[in-house]
Amino acid sequence: MIGRLRGILLEKQPPEVLLEVSGVGYEIQLPMSSFYPLPEIGQEAIIYTHFVVREDAQLLYGFADKHERAMFRELIKVNGVGPKLALAILSGMSANQFVQCIHHDALSALVKLPGVGKKTAERLLVEMKDRLKNWVGSDLLTPESEKIVFENSVIKDNAKQEATSALVALGYKPAVAEKVIQQVYQDGMDCELLIRRSLKSMV
Structure with missing residues (x-):
């Protein structure tokens, strides 16, 4: 299993990145909580990964740290929660926030959260509460992804379109994604900040 990659970021199109490692480009899907702290294109990044092999595809999911990955692995153990839904959950809230939701x-x-109906939410509360007892007091409660500092960056004209595509990829309906982006958009926002504000407004 591929558990960790260190390489140069060639592309960043939320929720996916292309990471070059020793001449090989790896396509990796990340939850937004792990996407935000990534360095700029052309810089080195370390991504912890979870490798999934299916009959029709081989997929890599990436995370900023081991704790986010550990939460992802716990989520996909829940009946009815696949990798895509687990990514959506960790995009809508950090691992720390998810733990708090379960405890309360x-x-x-x-x-x-996109794709989470009442039955799935109830199943998460029942199954995860017991599993997360072991997480209390661990570093999961203070993940690095909570310590995000946004720097000024070049604002692209297609920030809204990129943000909409990212939300749709995470499971939101196009109409819902477009509506919330229009509501939170302010002049000067880049794609990543726009996604972050949009997700926050829906939780």
Whole structure:
């Protein structure tokens, strides 16, 4: 299994990146909580990965640290939660926030996530509460992804389109994605900040 990659970021198109490692380009899908802290294109990045082999595809999922990956692995053990839904959950809230939702039975917060209906949210609360008892006091409660500092960057004209595509890829309906982006967009916002604000407004 491919568990960790270190290389140069060639492309960043949320929620996917292209990472060059020793001349090989790896396409990796990340939750937005792990996408935000990534360095700029052309710089070196270290990504912890989870490798999935299916009959029709081989997929790499990436994470900023081992704790986010560990949460992803716990999520996909839940009946009805696949990798795509797990990414959507960790894009809508950090691992730390998810732990708090489980501990406080925050059903209403979970059902706001894309692809999470009431039954899935209830299943998450029941199955994850017992599993997450072992997480209390661990570094998962203070992941590095909570310590994000945004720097000024070049604003692209297609920031709205890129943000919409990212939200759709995470499971939101196009109409919903476009509507929330229009609501939160402010002049000067880049794609990553626009996605972050959009996701926050829906939780």
